[in-house]
Amino acid sequence: MPKKTTGGRPELKAVNVGAAAIDIGSKMHMAAVNSACADVPVRSFGTFTQDLHELADWFKACGVTSIAMESTGVYWVPVYEILEQRGFDVILVNARYAKNVPGRKTDVSDAAWLRELHSYGLLRGSFRPNAEIATLRAYLRQRERLVEYAAAHIQHMQKALMEMNLQLHHVVSDIAGATGMRIIRAIVAGERNPDVLATYRDVRCHSSIETIRAALVGNDRHEHVFALTQSLELYDIYQAKMLDCDRKLEVLLAGLNDRGAKPVGRLAKPRIKTKQVNAPTFDVRTALYGVLGVDLTEIHGLGPSLALKLVGECGTDLRAWPSATHFTSWLCLAPGNKISGGKVLSSRTRRSSSRAAALLRLAATTVGRSDTALGAFYRRLASRAGKSKAVTATARKIAVLFYNTLRHGMSYKDPGADHYEQQYRSRVLANLQRRAKTLGFMLQSIPENANPAVS
Template sequence: MATVEFPQIIERGCGLDVHRDTVVASIAGIGIQEETQTFSTFTTDLEQLIGWLQNHGVTHVAMESTGVYWKPVYYILEGYFELLVVNARHIKNVPGHKTDKKDSEWIVKLLLSGLLKSSFVPEVTVRFIRTLFRHRKKFINQRSRAKNRLQNILEDANIKLSSVVSDVFSKTGVAIIEQLLAGVADPWQLANQARGSLVRKKEELAKSLHGRFSEQHRFMLRMLMNSILDQNRSIEEVENKLDDLVRPFEQELELLQTIPGISRIAAVGIISEIGVDMDQFVSAKHLASWAGVCPGNNESAGKKMSSRVTQGNKYLKTILIEAAWASSHTLNTYLSFRYYSISKRRGKKKAAMAIGHDILNAAYHILRDKTPYREPRLRQDIIEQRRKSELERLERRIQKLKTLASN
């Protein structure tokens, strides 16, 4: 079987097969002999890699986006060469005996032929904003887990605070927990910490606070409260640092917040994932595909098999879905009407994904053109349909209340 030869587009290049401890580098091109060397991932060894590539006149370097291992290599080589970080699925080699050397040689072969497409890697400031924003999300998740464990401890002591208080960590809930930590066990004394509308529920609150709260429960409660306070401090520090870093992007943040459902923190999250330079993406459709919020296309023999969304950027996808839920509760906006229309036919989850797609599409054009969000003209039939459905819902509610009153 004849070997397929690709036309050469790049004069001299290097393919890197990156691992945790080693980097296998293969060079090829016009006027140099094909060669492969292995370098350690220590900084001094990567600097030797830079010198070796420069001595051979290499101008372009390509590597797979392997976990997090490509990042330090990219950061050290950045500024010396034209770097391409490529999706591993796009450079899959033909089946056969697989070695690190063959992988790097295949990468450089595709690179020289111009067949590789670089993934989006933001500039340094946006990279740091992205790191901080993702850590903020992790701190919030850790705090949520600690709060769930704390409520489990209260349930273990048969303290039914969550049955009466909608939020255990409201002012009333926190005050009661502090009293428990201080050694107060009398249910009525604990119930006296009630605030707001809970004052009218003191009797029910006192009943829910009558349990078997032991010293072991107090010990665990104190540990979990300390953990929650630590997470609160970490989140506050991260948010303060984010405020300092996003000051150069105040214009873009204000423009993004003109989209219904987009808060300031959501706007920061969007910029942390896609930056502010939309020239990095071919079109809004390309950005949506990269983010994983557009329908897939799996077709065989003329039959459509699936239209599930692709994996994409899970962090950006989460931000967009949260913004979609928020926009669905806005009044008389295109996004809320569109959410309502889709959810009736396809369900709420698919509607949220579709609205997330719309929000990202709007964000792309807003950041590209530096113009605020313009509300599309709402179709009158959608407005009438929403009004009719709302009236029907209220009528059903009235009938239900009448039935309960008669019983």
């Protein structure tokens, strides 16, 4: 039997017979199924939990097996979790890849169009880790928000001190450090004598007791002390909540360690022993090594906290990406390939709000100041193409190392900045020799003891 054609072209064949789609909203979800399965193929449902279970029941009655939905805000989360618990295959779709025909923008048409695309297999689901990694990611993101809230109250404390003309931030590097917090807590407790306050100086503080004493002669007013007291109390509350998150993370990583494969060999000594500010209170590096079996901190730029956040965003096995090229493309760190007529129109990287990409860019900025091969690469590219492109290119290199280490168990050893510079010099010299040969010339090195004439 010949295939039906439309305008001289073969009709698309449905590959997802049991496909359905949901247009997510804050107060109403619009669901669409195959018109052959229901008299009313598009129905609206509320957002209450009972409504979501009714939606799942309707999908079961219509023989739905796979569901596509746009990842709108956080409204999709309860829908996704309930439908997944009921046994459906649910995929999240980026709205940019499911745009409707211009001029037909309604909730009903959006749901029907999404279902039609899904039935033809034209939609690609976004990455979502398994349940345990999703839980880890939720704890890490909550902790990150708590760090931001605590940082805001540090600024509030500094403002209150400034209004009292206590120039503490000029004599200590961080008012939330050992010296700063001792002095602030003493002020809140009622101490006003600058001689006594200066004695709370930590031995590691660079400023002398006399300098600190001079900075702590201020103008005491009750309203400013009251503001300082409240900011300190709120700061302590968020610090306590961060400790609660650390306990949850430690227990979760211990559970993943028990179920995972045991690492081979002992963990090497850390390169840097200095504890990072706002880092979790437990030994993250050892906990990650027990879960992954590899040491991600061997990659320069990836500290224990940043490595943990990357694992929370990307998972532990990275099998969702067949190669490092796919992984860097998902992160929007790979060059674009906008080509028409065989001509490259643009190779700019796509804009992305990926948290994993932001973490890798942060690692690239950090490693750019180090005496490593990655640092030498960053500095060479920054001098030629600018810091923005250097950050992106270095972040891509770190992403490839992260992928190969986690997926294939690669052990990274940094060759050093000198080795990279020598390789770069050899590569440039080989290119110059090849170009000179094509033009009929031959390069010749200048002897070390020769003094070339200055023209």
